[in-house]
Amino acid sequence: MKKCLLYTLLLINAFTFKALGQQYILSGHVTDQRGAPVSFVSVYIRNTTYGTTSNEQGVYKFNLSPGEYDVIYRYVGYKEQIDHITISDHSVLHNVQMEDEVFKLKAVNIVDKRNRDTAASRIMRRVIAKREFYLKEVNTFSCAVYVKGVQKLTGAPKKLLSNGVSKVLDLDSNGRGIFYQSESISNYNYKRPNKVKEITISAREAGISPTFSYNKASDLQANFYNNLFSVPGLSSHAFVSPVAKNAFSFYRYHLEGATVENGHTIDKIKLSARGDGEYSFEGYIYILEGDWRIYSVDVHLTNKVNRLNFVDTMKISQQYIPVEDNTWMPASIQYDYSGDVLGFKFEGYYIAIYNNYKFNVTFPPDFFNGEVMRLDTAANLKTADYWFKNRPIPLTAQETRDYQKKDSILRLEKSKPYLDSLQKHKNRILILPYTVFGFTATSRDNKDSLYVYPFNKTLFYNTVQGLGINLKARLSHTSDDFKTLGIIPNLRYGFADKLFSANIHSYYIYDLFHEGRFFLNFGSDVLDLNNVGTRSLYFNTLSTLLSNNNYVKYYRSDFGDAGFMRELSNGILFTVSLSYANRTQLFNTSYAHIFKSSTKHYTSNNPLAPDTVPANDRSILFPQNQALTLNASVKFTFDQHYITRATGKIYLPSKYPTLTVNYRKAIPGVFGADAGYDFVSADVSQSRIRLGLLGYSSFKLSAGDFLNKKALYFMDYNHFLGNQGLTFDPTYVGSFHFLPFYQFSANSFYFEAHYQHNFAGSLLNHIGFMRKLKLEEVIGANYLTEKNDMNYSELYVGLQRFIFRVDYGISYAGSHKYLQGFRIYYGIR
Structure with missing residues (x-):
């Protein structure tokens, strides 16, 4: 008898819990007094935080357990409606007709002398x-x-x-x-x-x-x-x-x-x-x-x-x-x-x-x-x-059809015949895009890719190598767990100096969630004496051939380096590398001109030689030397925010400045290395600091010094991101408009400061005909001081629209005017 009673109680409890767990659908159609659907009406259960809205056609839907509910229907312009609805053992269809809201004045409004209500x-x-x-x-x-x-x-x-x-x-x-x-x-x-x-x-x-x-x-x-x-x-x-x-x-x-x-x-x-x-x-x-x-x-x-x-x-x-x-x-x-x-x-x-x-x-x-x-x-x-x-x-009929159609297309696109056809189509070489953007080919599963650098970075001219070819590609493979191996081979040959260079840069991304990667690079190359960058091969070719301005100065390096990067904790990124290089000075070997009538002459490949020195100058900038160099840096991003996906982190801009501390040491005597020095620096920077309605500001401060310089060569100096020529790159706030690429390179203490503010149209917006152009006004200043060249400064103003920008600025070396003029940017670097 006891067992029978126990089974009966268990059975009753099972049915009770099943009934309590069962949910039914409350749905309906919301219309106005004219029978037209009311879209996006707020529908929620009174005294709860459970709600929904109607769709574009006025249809709404709830999942509710059995019980009694006061359902509130609310939308701007309509009178709030509360309906008492009972859910028992089946779904309920409950249509609603909303009445227009009537707002009545409680008293006569008083409008003062300034026309204020x-x-x-x-x-x-x-x-x-x-x-x-x-x-x-x-x-x-x-x-x-x-x-x-x-x-x-x-x-x-x-x-x-x-x-x-x-x-x-x-x-x-x-x-x-x-x-x-x-x-x-x-x-x-x-x-x-x-x-x-x-x-x-x-x-x-x-x-x-x-x-x-x-x-x-x-x-x-x-x-x-x-x-x-x-x-x-x-x-x-x-x-x-x-x-x-x-x-x-x-x-x-x-x-x-x-x-x-x-x-x-x-x-x-x-x-x-x-x-x-x-x-x-x-x-x-x-x-x-x-x-x-x-x-x-x-x-x-x-x-x-x-x-x-x-x-x-x-x-x-x-x-x-x-x-x-x-x-x-x-x-x-x-x-x-x-x-x-x-x-x-x-x-x-x-x-x-x-x-x-x-x-x-x-x-x-x-x-x-x-x-x-x-x-x-x-x-x-x-x-x-x-x-x-x-x-x-709930989806509308159109949205349902669209999902079904696109799901069918997606299934088709995953079929082997389609993927084979798609791969053949997307891997076609189109001449015009390749010239500017390069060419990319991917495998059917997108795990393997080949990128060939564009033609405007392949054929070049400079006065050191003459006409040259720079063949460069990037091959990458991504595994099922999203780890990526990349290899970048590079072949370079100059027809005037007869120098052939070959090198390989490689990287292995092993931890997508902490920016973990190893890198290994080795080979030979012709490098810029300014290691933070001057002009690209493309722009240097144009300025050399069209205006006889051979701005970039080169040297040869036979090198090997290996390094490691990883996020130690959120917002702290550590990077370390060890490199060995044999550095050789190069000289001009080619003096071609497109415009024969030009009276302007090329300059020496020695950046410290005055312009009056002939282009075929052979003065010694540095002897052939070897350097074993340790580089380490720690980047602190305070209050770093990020999004986590299966494929890794996406970092978001911080509202606080970023601090980067750098240390570079050349170790003499090991493997015959000549260079010997210690260099430390620190950078503080932040972009897009919003200043209320007046747009946003960006800044960078940097300072550094050589703790010792027993054997220091020109390429080891601290170089700056200068600019020579009409075009410039404003995408980085730490760049100058008029600073020569090499003249101010520092072998002692330096301090540089950059500030830029974008008014986001808040000034020109008050001028009627300018308002339609949606131009953004930019002002800025750059400053540099170091032992050899004290107090270099720049002031500039500019106008920007999307990727296009025109600046006019003036620079001073000490108290004397140095250069002034326009600088333009149109998206190509």
């Missing part, structure tokens, strides 16, 4: 007064985030559609279709003021990756309680929040009216910009009266007013919900955008849904270790059934 101003001043409280209200939280992105082409030029573009982008005959969609589910963790960690559980994408994307939950963490609001990639400057402490300098506010939702009074405030409005949003902000907090946001930016990149319009919508103890958090945020590039019209959106908030979370001491995002190794392997059960926003 005093009612709206009073409301916003109260909100701004509580801004910092709400910014710091939550110390820690975690939540689940679903991010979805869809990008569509809505039109394309007919001529381009007929040339195969429509097939590549999978468009219809009118140039319409989805060309990219993605979705991800993550656990998002936050600790005030700025520590985040996102763990992506699942991710999926289909189509051609767009120019910009917001696939991370952190990309869509839009907090209007911050004074400045930044959208990654959207603009070179930030925007002022409507509730910023100085918002009244940028906005006018108008009270449209108020309504009552669920016992709360909601004020609707219209935003309009003061001045040209470049840093301001337009649209509406909804305020929870009494609490004076943001209830929802519905604002937009336009390219015409706000000077946006890539898009013509960007709309930002955000919904807040009460979560716990009168704490409100975002339920969803959405970016909608549209644009037109060369006749291709596009539109799209990214939306984030936040669920299951947990506050006052106690994280382990080392949880926030710099890793801001980690992708689970199986994140990209989830099945279609998994996504159907777990995505909170």
Whole structure:
């Protein structure tokens, strides 16, 4: 009898737990009073943090256990609706018709002499007064985030559609279709003021990756309680929040009216910009009266007013919900955008849904270790059934077809016949791209690749070697665990000096997660006496033949070196190498001219010889010598943030300066080595330091000295990244505009400083016709002092647009003007 009773109780418990674990689907269609679907309505369970939104067609879906629920439906412009729904033992279809929201003025608004809406101003001043409280209200939280992105082409030029573009982008005959969609589910963790960690559980994408994307939950963490609001990639400057402490300098506010939702009074405030409005949003902000907090946001930016990149319009919508103890958090945020590039019209959106908030979370001491995002190794392997059960926003019919079509294409693309055909097609040599960018061939599985350096780096001319050939390629192999072996053979021959050089550079990346690698290099080569770089073979060829400026000075080296690099801990990168070299001075052997009428003469290959010395000068810069050199450096990146993928780390810029300490020692007497010295230096640098609305700054400071110099040769000096000629490379903040390549090279203590500021258009934006050009203003200064040449300085101004830049500057050697003029950059180095 006891056994029978026990079995009965176990059976009852089993059925009970099964019933409790069973979930059913609550779904429906949200429409307005005219029967039209309402897209992206926030739908969530009252007194919980569980919610979703409707899709573009107004369809929503929930997975719910049996029970009774109060379901809230909310969207800007519509009256909030609360429906009581019971889930028993089956799925429920519950359609909703939302009523238009009516905002009524509580009293007649008073407009003062300055045309200010005093009612709206009073409301916003109260909100701004509580801004910092709400910014710091939550110390820690975690939540689940679903991010979805869809990008569509809505039109394309007919001529381009007929040339195969429509097939590549999978468009219809009118140039319409989805060309990219993605979705991800993550656990998002936050600790005030700025520590985040996102763990992506699942991710999926289909189509051609767009120019910009917001696939991370952190990309869509839009907090209007911050004074400045930044959208990654959207603009070179930030925007002022409507509730910023100085918002009244940028906005006018108008009270449209108020309504009552669920016992709360909601004020609707219209935003309009003061001045040209470049840093301001337009649209509406909804305020929870009494609490004076943001209830929802519905604002937009336009390219015409706000000077946006890539898009013509960007709309930002955000919904807040009460979560716990009168704490409100975002339920969803959405970016909608549209644009037109060369006749291709596009539109799209990214939306984030936040669920299951947990506050006052106690994280382990080392949880926030710099890793801001980690992708689970199986994140990209989830099945279609998994996504159907777990995505909170149901796919539209068009999105479902697009996924199915692209999945079918992907399966086809993995077939052997297709891969063989694709490999043959993509490994074709195209003359024009090869000339500038080189040629790449890959194996079918992309584990093996061959890169041949471009033609403009293959054929060269200089006065030391004459016409020459520099054949260079890179071969690499990646194993199944993503370890990579690379070999770079290089053959070089000069027809005038008859010197043949051959060398091999190689590397082995063994630890993708700590930048672990070994490298081994050996052979012979013709090298620049300035080891930090002067002009490329391509630009030196042009300047030599076209203007008789043989700027670069060369020597020959027979060398071998081996080294090791690894991250000791997050933000500390250690590098060490040992090299042996036999160095020989070279002299000019060729004096060819394209323009015979030129009266300008080439200079000696001795960089310290004056210009008056003939080009065939044989003065001794250094005797043939050998050097055994130990190099070591430690790079400290403070508060280093990174993203972890299966293929390794992706490092993100730090908001703090980077410190690099270098030590170089030449060891005399070993293997007949002649050079003997000790050199130490330290560099501090940082790029893109944002200065509010005034753009961003970059700087570099460097200092060093030779502790001893028993036997020091010119190539062992500390050299600087100078510039001679009309073109220059502004991509590195530690470079000069006018500094000669060799004249200021230091064999004693030196100090150099570089500063550059990009105003991001904040000055020229006030000039009407210049505004449309979207130019960015640049100013900067460079400074160098060392024992032999004291107080060299440069000042410059410039204009930049994408990869194009023009600078005008002036330089001084001491108190005397040295050089001045223009420098240009157009993306080729």
